[in-house]
Amino acid sequence: MKKDKVLFITTILLATFGVIMIYSSSYVWAEYKFGNAFKYVINQGVFLLIGIVLMNLISKIDYNIYKKHVNLILLGCFLLLALVLIPGIGVVRNGSRSWFGLGSFGIQPSELSKIGLVLFVSKYLSKNDNEKRVTKNFVFPILGIILLFFGLIMLEPDFGTGMIIVCALIVLIFITGTNLSIFVKLGMLGLIGIVVLIIVAPYRLKRITSFLNPWSDPLGSGFQIIQSLYAIGPGGILGFGFLNSRQKHFYLPEPQTDFIFSIISEEFGFLGIFIVTTLFLIIFYRCIKTALETEDLFAKYLVFGLSFMLIFQTLLNLMVVVGMIPVTGVTLPFISYGGSSLLVSMTMIGIILSVSRKSN
Amino acid sequence: MFQHIQNSRIKLVFGLVVVVFLLVIIRVFYIQVIEYEKLNTLAESLWSRNLPVQADRGKILDRNGNEIAGNETTSTLVLIPNQIKNKEEVATNLANILGVSYEEMYKHVSKRTSIERVHPEGRDLSYETADKINKFGYDGVYLLKETKRYYKYGETLAHVIGYVGIDNQGLSGLELLYNDYLTGVDGSIKYFSDGKGNKLSMPEVYASPQSGMNITLTIDLDLQLALENELTNALKKYKAEGAIGIVMNPKTGEILAMSSRPTFSPINYQQYSVETINRNLAIWQSYEPGSTFKILTLAAAINEGIINVFEDKYYDTGKINVSGTTLHCWKHEGHGSQTYVQVVENSCNPGFVVLGQKLGKEKLFSYIDRLGFGSKTGIDLNGESKGIIFDLDRVGPLELATTAFGQGVSVTAIQQVTAVSAIINDGNMFTPYIVSSISENETGIIIKENKPTLKKENVVTKETSDLVKYVLESVVANGSGHNAYIEGYRVGGKTGTAQKVGPDGRYMVGNYILSFIGFLPANDPEVVVYIAVDGAKGVTQYGGTVSAPIASSIMKTAINLYDIKSDPEGMPREYLWYEQKYITVPDVVNKSKKEAVSLLSGLKVEYSGTGDNVVSSSPSAGTRVKEGSIVKLMLN
Structure with a gap:
């Protein structure tokens, strides 16, 4: 049987484009920080190659193996998440103790937990399908486990990844066809949660207000979004052309990470953005x-x-990059700089490919 | 297995994801297309640093294109410390060239700022210094053009032109009034820099500065310089407190020259008192005009048909009683019996009191109003005053009487010039103006053009106008204005001697404004000249003595400039015993030697050639020569 070629190729295309853009957006900073303009692009290029091999490999593995060992996998994730919190083992980057440093590479256990949790929740939901009418029995246990992991991730803290995991898994529960009222309740709970989080760390409120009017604090909380708009806006319809971004010249901080999409907009304009988003939609469509x-x-x-x-x-x-929601610190899959993130994303596609191969 | 519910919910989520994607794309479209302009401008200002290149201020030119206010170009040194690589070397060389210590220069080149100037050594650089710096071609060292106002003729026309402040902004006069036109648009050298201020390798964009617009005046520089000269001399000669001079074309209202004393040098305006630099006395100062105002009373009386100036007589005893007050004529014993032409020639006050009485206050004051006194003339300059005229209901017989000969009213010089111009210009009054056009510097395209504006028609009839001109010509030929007489030309005019009101509200003793208003040619005037000298000392306090000669000199300049033709039709001068007489050389060609000698009485005759028949004479017939001059006859 054959795997989904469209999905496979589109993924490689997008990730390759990502590596190219990492070069364009990072060389100024890389030269400045390390005296080596190719520092980031070589790292990411290596990861891309590993990622493609990995994706291909995983696409050939029967996904039922994970189903069998899902408890073990989740336990591993749990232990890693707990370990990373211990100073001396976990490394702090960008204010979060979320990394295991291995030389210049790093592994984020929260990234690995994404896969672990989806595997676990999928198995749980498919196994207990008969009970889905009884919300209490069906939803609450799994929600408990999700929140446990969320709690661990928030201890790092990594709000972005935590939110992605919680939201994605809740939508997964929604898919099962369970009663809708629970989601309303969860929504309210989430709202309360957000309020609590803001009270705990008021800088988050600043992020929200700065999103509403970034110019109210142009040098503080509004800085990133303004710099992002200064990249996207002047790009216009066709952009300045490859390598010609201006905002990457020390205006937009770390342009190869969260805000790489702004640099793409600046260099390739609306047309480039249209193509990139279409690639994402093709991937999603093939998965669905x-x-x-x-x-x-x-x-x-x-x-x-x-x-x-x-x-x-x-x-x-x-949505963060174009100023539709407050800054959350989430990277762009396949494109933003980050080895472990790229490997996890490609592993995910690998697993999906293995499913497509089997169902064909 | 049935998984309908799962599949439909998956489709629902897929649909929602597609919708959110669309929203993101629409948002990007909005940012990149709709908000493009705004964001691009903002981002551009973030990326680029502008080095200003100063624009030239518009020039102010006289009617023939002579530059009165122009610009001086200099260079100024601008440093961009972030771009300077070898700071020690740059500092050493700049310190040498500019004569600044190395330590100080090093501070400048390494300062943490985007643009640094070296004050004052780095400003106003000569071409040579600028060239030396330029030759190094250092990154981050720029020489920018700066421009400064320059008044080639110093104090000339200072009150009209005004002056500019340190940033070349107009602060008074035309410089202020037309500041928006005169101010250019500064250009820039724009270079792109990164977030740390280093220059990016993108090419610099040079936006050339746009010079301000040029203003062409109605002023004639030659005439203006002559006027300035005369006023300066008069001030020196008579140790006067002030002076005013205006030359205007009565047929258009164009101001040909305008000046006043005390004056100032616009470049160093800070060194003068506020009153000196801000008061253009020619339009600001209002004072009793004295006898020049009699022109109005005369014109009104003729226009109303009240008198026949040739036949009606007035007997002057030297004084006149007006409701219990005795008003004196300047000639104590009186002028005796005079025609009204002689009343004007003699500037006889009681005669004018009678004219005023004959007119009545309503009529006299209606002429005052009609001729523009008590309101602004509307000249295109700042700071004009209205003067003061009695309210009609407060005018009693005494006020009427004094007004008729020019006392008790307060008027400006420009009002008098405008009114007299209207009277002698067939009754057509033109609004005086000084700006003739405003044009773009590069293209010369005229943006705004001022044409003569006929303000009022028929303030007096053409017949009245002609008659007034005749009488005023006679004033110069036979009367008090004889010092303005120009041999061979027709000059009309009137003197004025006005008492000044002191700070206590009383007339000051021995302190007068001596004035003269004249025009040329008297039958068809092309220029009106007004001269007033304030507080002249050591001279007969009489306008004819001080101001008439100045006006005459100005009119002579006008004759040369405008090539005004000599006119033998004019009134011959009536000479006083101590004055030299002029004789017109008669036509003696083809006459016999004997006939010629008798015709040439009063002149010395010399002969060349032999014979009895006159072939030619030198000077030729029609030339005006001094009595006793030599006339050479060629005989055959």
Whole structure:
């Protein structure tokens, strides 16, 4: 049987484009910080190659193996998440103790938990399908586990990843066809949660107000979004052309990470943005198609869960970059700089490919 | 297995994701297309640093294109410390060239600022210094053009032109009034920099500065310089407190020259008192005009048909009683019996009191109003005053009487010039103006053009106008204005001697404004000249003595400039015993030697050639020569 070629190729295309853009957006900073303009692009290029091999490899593995060992996988994730919090083991980057440093590379256990949790939740939901009418029995136990992981991630703290996991998994629960009223309640709970989070760390409120009017604090909380708009706006319809971004010249901080989409807008304009978003939608469409076609409920949930997690993160990033929602610190899958993130994203696609191969 | 509910919910989520994607794309479209302009401008200002290149201020030119106010170009040194690579080397060389210590220059080149200027050593650089710096071609070292106002003729026309402040902004006069036109648009050298202020390799964009617009005046520089000269001399000669001079074309209202004393040098305006630099006395100062105002009373009386100036007589005893007050004529014993032409020639006050009485206050004051006294003339300059005229209901017989000969009213010089111009210009009054056009510097395209504006028609009839001109010509030929007489030309005019009101509200003793208003040619005037000298000392306090010669000199300049033709039709001068007489050389060609000698009485005759028949004479017939001059006859 054959895997989904469109999905496979589109993913490689997007990730390759990502590496190219990492060069364009990072060389100024890389030269400045390390005296080596190619520092970031070489790192990411290596990860891309590993990622492609990994994706291909995983696409050939029967996904039912994960189903069998899902408890072990989740336990591993749990232990890693706990370990990373211990100073001396976990490394602090950008204010979050979320990394295991391995030389210049790093691994984020929260990224790995994404896959672990989707596997676990998918298995749980498909196994307990009969009980889905009884919200209390069906939803609450799994919600408890999700929130446990969320709590751990928030201890790092990594609000962005935590939110992606919680939201994506709740949508996954929604897919099962369970009673809608629970989501209303969850929504209210989430709102209360957000209020609590803001009270705990008031800088988050500043992020929200700065999103409403970034110019109210142009050098503080509004800085990133203004710099992002200064990149996107002047790009116009066709952009300044490859390598010609101006905002990457020390205006937009770390342009190869969260705000790489702004640099793409600046260099390739609206047309470039249209093509990139279309590639994302093609990937999502192919995934959804696989999810709809498979008759294995676990596979269906797995494919949907993984692909929705990716697309949700994508949307979260895009909406931040274009100023539709407050800054959350979420990277753009396949494109933003980050080895472990790229590997996890490609692993996810690999798993989806293995499902598509089987259902065909 | 049935998974309908799961599949439909998956489709629902997919649909929602597509919708959010669309929203993101629409948002990007909005930012990149709709908000493009705004964001691009803002971002551009973030990326680029502008080095200003100063625009030239518009020039102020006289009617023939001579530059009165222009610009001086200098260079100024501008440093962009972030771009300077070898700071020690740059500092050493700049310190040498500019004569600044190395330590100080090093501070400048390494200062943490985007643009640094070296004050004052780095400003006003000569071409040579600028060239030396330029030759190094250092990054981050720029020489920018700066421009400064320059008044080639110093104090000339100072009150009209005004002056500019340190940033070349107009602060008074035309410089202020037309500041928006005169101010150019500064250009810039724009370079792009990164977030740390380093220059990016993108090419610099040079936006050339746009010079301000040029203003062409109605002023004639030659005439203006002559006027300035005369006033300066008069001030020196008579140790006067002030002076005013205006030359205007009565047929258009164009001001050809305007000046006043005390004056100032616009470049160093800070060194003068506020009153000196801000008061253009020619339009600001209002004072009792004295006898020049009699022109109005005369014109009114003729226009109303009240008198026949040739036949009606007035007997002057030297004084006249007006409701219990005795008003004196300047000639104590009186002028005796005079025609009204002689009343004007003698500037006889009682005669004018009678004219005023004959007119009545309503009529006299209606002429005052009609001729523009008590209101602004509307000249295109700042700071004009209205003067003061009695309210009609407060005018009693005494006020009427004094007004008729020019006391008790307060008027400006420009009002008098405008009114007299109207009277002698067939009754057509033109609004005086000084700006003739405003044009773009580069293209010369005229943006705004001022044409003569006929303000009022028929303030007096053409017949009245002609008669007044005749009488005033006679004033110069036979009367008090004889010092303005120009041999061979027709000059009309009237003197004025006005008492000044002191700070206590009383007339000051021995302190007068001596004035003269004249025009040329008397039958068809092309220029009106008004001269007033304030507080002249050591001279007969009489306008004919001080101001008439100045006006005459100005009119002579006008004759040369405008090539005004000599006119033998004019009234011959009546000479006083101590004055030299002029004789017109008669036509003696083809006459016999004997006939010629008798015709040439009063002249010395010399002969060349032999014979009895006169072939030619030198000077030729029609030339005006002094009595006793030599006339050479060629005989055959």
